[in-house]
Amino acid sequence: MTDKQTVKFGDICREVKLTTKDPIADGYERYIGLEHLDSGSLKIKRWGMIAEDNPSFTRVFKKGHILFGKRRPYLKKAAIAEFDGICSGDIIVMDPIQNRMLPSVFHLIFKNRKFWDFAVKTSSGSLSPRTKFSSLREFELPLVNLSDQATIADISAKLSEVDNGLADMLSSSRYFIDSFIDNYVVSQIKNAKAGEYQDSKYGRIPSGWEIYELKDVCELIIDCKNRTPSFYKEGIPVIRTSNIREGKIVWDEMKFTDEKDYKIWTERGEPQFGDVIITREAPIGEVCLVPQNTKLCMGQRMMLFRPNKTLVTSEFLRCICLSKFFQRQLLTLANGSTVGHVRVGELKKAKVILPGFELQRSLSNAFHELEMNHEILLQKSQNLLSVFEQIA
Template sequence: MSNEAPDAWESTTLAASCEFFTDGDWVESKDQNPDGEVRLIQLADIGDGAFLNKSNRFLTTQKARDLRCSLLQPGDLLIARMADPIARCCLFPGLDQPAATVVDIAIARARKGVDQSFLSYAISDHSFRELALGAASGTTRSRISRSNLGALPTLLPPLDEQRRIAEVLRSIDEARRLSDLLITNLRLLRKLALRDLFAPQEGDEVEDTILGSLPSGWTVSPAEDVCEAVIDCKNRTPPISDTGFAVVRTPNVRNGRFVRKNLVRTDANSFEEWTRRGRPRAGDVLITREAPIGEVCAVPDDEPVCLGQRMMLYRPKSDIIDSSFLLYALQSEPVQSYLRNLGGGSTVGHVRVGDIRRLPIPCPDLATQHVVANTLAEIDVALDHACASLAQTAALKTSVASDLLSGRVRVRE
């Protein structure tokens, strides 16, 4: 953050912006009591701009008095002095009981002429975080001292402009909150659809199968019967190179999607060797056997890939089962429940190659398959749009905050 103040702005420090700036209290495990009346706020409760209310630690009123704890007030700014990230902060909303906080959280109350919300946005700005990280120390867990935190530079516009800046940033935060809520609801809708679209409706006739009750007319077949090929990977991941062909490993398959993050590559000779049993192609479906069990994705259509360790491939018979339906059927509650049972009640174990070859697949007629697949695909498209909107709003917040908090862009009346 630059120390150069625009016209009418004050160049100061965080500590000088506050009438009250102190550490939380040194509270050891022996001081805590699960039946205590005073909530002890932890680092886990401090989100990036939001109070997370995750912890469940307490001490008695008498112990808080004995330790001379500083009780929190609604609106206090809580600043984490430890990662991750250092200097993340939130406004304390207040609880239905007294609260104190631990020593690795600083408490800040803005002085007269400083808006508390503006101060929280100033601390959350990327440039302030970089300064805080640079002033931190520690090899195993990085920490910034309160004195170093308080000495970090802060720019203060006039109070009215502080409030206008805070209002602009709050409006972006609200848009982010609504996008996040939409994503949460779409994910719940997807989960319910993967259950209900593969279950009989109340009052309808049912088919009793190895996967439980399915809608009337549905059958269950082993995967090897509805696929023209079921291909196992070699028993290890191919040699890794800086460039070359993509290697799909288990971390690249999550929630029905191909994940490019941490995608590794292999050379041409290794690619040929690792695809000798069959080269993955568009329309194939990949599935993990381990770590975790039963994650699936479609083979990407924009570049050739080979299979890493613990991966298998289904190539559906198009006259029996639609590729998109197979992708969703493998994610459905009946199939996922079956896989959990194979894994001993958990998805963190492993299943054998034969289990994946013979995995029971629910199969309605092709017309029904298309309806089910299209319904779930529409939810996925909406989810993709919502996630993209959230990412765009987050990027907008970073850009706008940088401009407004530095004074490069002024928010005038």
């Protein structure tokens, strides 16, 4: 029978606080920011070059350390460093205590939803909630002896091969979804014959497509109130920036308000089925549709677009808002930062490109199929995560 004892996270892990004043002179070439960490993946696939970007980071990490994103922990960003470098101050550098837990078993903690739930619970701040190591160190977990850990590590290594394969497929799937509309337009122009395209000040577009300002394709554009309604254990859902991810509503950690505040917060208009909701700050550009038979109240830093049904369908307006063409405009308006602020007046002037209704519906249906296939991959990944949790 496997012996287990309950320990705290701080008993098996330490926070690394190495710094450098001159990273290049100290031999470091690469840096990691939060934008380089992928949600749910322990593998680092991107990084920046210190000599090219001259980041202000001073925190040092070494190969084998865990880089944990402490800002907005609900994004579940943590990764294993495969090289030495420097990182953002919004990343906690961690190292397992070797005589207590094998590194490969320690890594399983970052696949445990209970750990992430604890990180979210211990975070503070409304705009960009952050947790800290002094809070995380109190998380309790079972610890088996080193001999049993070796068996767990062997099983984990085999499961990780499958997990890495799924992660690569999810990454490719997400990229294809995000660039679907853009790639379609580019392919149409690339293969177009004379008369099948038209020139605009934004470049060539397919014949039959038109470029509008956002305000001209919406019946209504509503900015949220600049404060938060009162929260209660139940009532009317308050959709916040943390409740929209990858084109859909995330119901986890949803807050609720009462009928009184709802009426105040929806004086400019009540969200209706088919309205597009978009985050305009921290982070910018997360998009979803208001579901059918669902009463919602918008929290801070949100905007609502009600499509003009004579020009655009709800589904295609969501697709356009998720496109790289539209998202690049948002980043420009926010001075290149996903945590920046977009002014409502400027956003109304953002450009959208629309085909006729028949093609809108066809492209929206294809987009939906891509999302459904992505959901299947996500479910497989979640099922594998449950297996990781069982062996941890």
